[in-house]
Amino acid sequence: MRAAVQNPELRELAAQRYAKRALPANMQNAEQVQAQLTESARKSLNIFAGDEQQSGFVAISKFLEQIPEAEQGKAADVFMKILNGSMWDLWLVAREKEGLPALELDEKHARFLQLATGAISDAFFYGAPVFLQLTGFEEVKASVLQVTRSPGKNVVYLGCLLLVLGVFAMFYIRERRLWVWIRDDVAGTHALMALSSQRKSLDFEKEFEQLKIHLQQLSTQP
């Protein structure tokens, strides 16, 4: 039925049939009224089928908003009547196409049509043409055993140990070199001190200051 709604040819056919069916046979200027009714039915079906932006009842209510407010209630009634009627014909057309027998218009079928029309209208919000639903499932219980073998485990352990030792050595073992150049001078002994390290840090500066004081202290001792 949804496919039929989306099919312009079937919509056209349904609109014509509806117009033929809805009018009493012995009416005056039947031709003209029938043409008008076909046009209305086609329009209502087209609006219901919608486009990319909107479809279903939302599109219809948007359309109805364009009509002056005073007539809106009446127009909506007529419009819905035409829509429901032509949807019935559309359904029959669709069934005919599938080779299924025609249906009697009774309570049960009318209810189905009402629900189906609502569902088609809502389906636009869902976005996908098919609605999948889980009806049940069978739980399969299983245990999985995983076996790993790591022959190189000890090598990995050794590597990890060395890595950790390396990191600690990098931070906490500082290489420093100290030079003291002592030369005799006329006035006494002259000492020049230098300290080198690969990394500049505050501790290093402090240490140099301390050693400097130490050296001075040594030199003043008798």
Place this chain on the structure above:
Amino acid sequence: MEITQNYSPYQGFFKRLSIADWLYAVVLCLASLFALSRFGAYMDVYEKGILLLAAPTFAWLGWHWKSVRTLMVILAVLSLLAIQMYGGSLDMANKKFFLKYLLSSQSAILWMSTLFFLSTLFYWGGLVARSDFGASLGSVLCWSAVVMGFTGMLVRWYESYLIGADVGHIPVSNLYEVFILFSMITALFYLYYEQQYRTRQLGPFVMLIISAAVGFLLWYTVSRDAAEIQPLVPALQSWWMKIHVPANFIGYGTFALAAMVSVAYLLKSKGYLVDRLPALEVLDDVMYKAIAVGFAFFTIATILGALWAAEAWGGYWSWDPKETWALIVWLNYAAWLHMRLMKGLRGQVAAWWALVGLLVTTFAFLGVNMFLSGLHSYGTL
């Protein structure tokens, strides 16, 4: 010469130890031997080894940083007192006054939270009012918070065994417990640097992040009833957890500390609080040392994690979100350290980087738990 007065000749490590140091070491050894003789029958060989090694480790720690001696003694007294009062029955927590209001783990942790908040307040007061008294009070409060926090953790450990022998576990197994651990490790490292550099002006900044952690902890406790002791999930029932988690949190704690110091650094270098903060070189050095310690322990933690994973999940590394983010954190700080040590990276760039590092660390610590799921889904929010 005046200069010579502040110089004391270099002495060997052991020569510098006082009688108190030796006494402390002897007491530690005796305590561990006593525990071994009394409970040795229930222990396996690893546990015995750890018990025996604990004495020299903590002795060395106490010798290196004298305040640890006092801390250890106070913790021993308080937690043994609590155990004594419990007397093997969990009901006592509601019956005995001291347990109910001071020493039961939840009370102790609430005390810790309060003391941390107060400490933050006093540090900031001291900074704003240039009052050394305020800052020193902050320092004392911070120490008391650490004491209460560790007591709470130790007692919680005991309480978990009172609930049931198979429920008992070290309190580092969920987000609530590790947040306490994080606060205390950050505080301890801060206090160490505070003594080492003789400056209290960094307190306000570091205490901010501790307060944030404690605030989160309280929210978590109130809104999720996180303080309940839960039995361990089977995957965590392992020896590795006892070292993997604390080693990781030494990393997180020191990274957070470094980031807060970098805030101070940036403020000072932009001309704020210039006369209230220590010299830029000192800030820089604290930042470097904190990150260095953190990096070393983070490396250990990651390696231990890999070894544990090999045992528990069958592979060293499975690119679980937590592992991946731990690697990102590790690489981040490795790059920081490399740039500093090899290229002499200093100044504001290093400070900004350390600050950004905190964001990465926080995401690895919390964000992964909140937004990603994986094998490490123990501390979900």
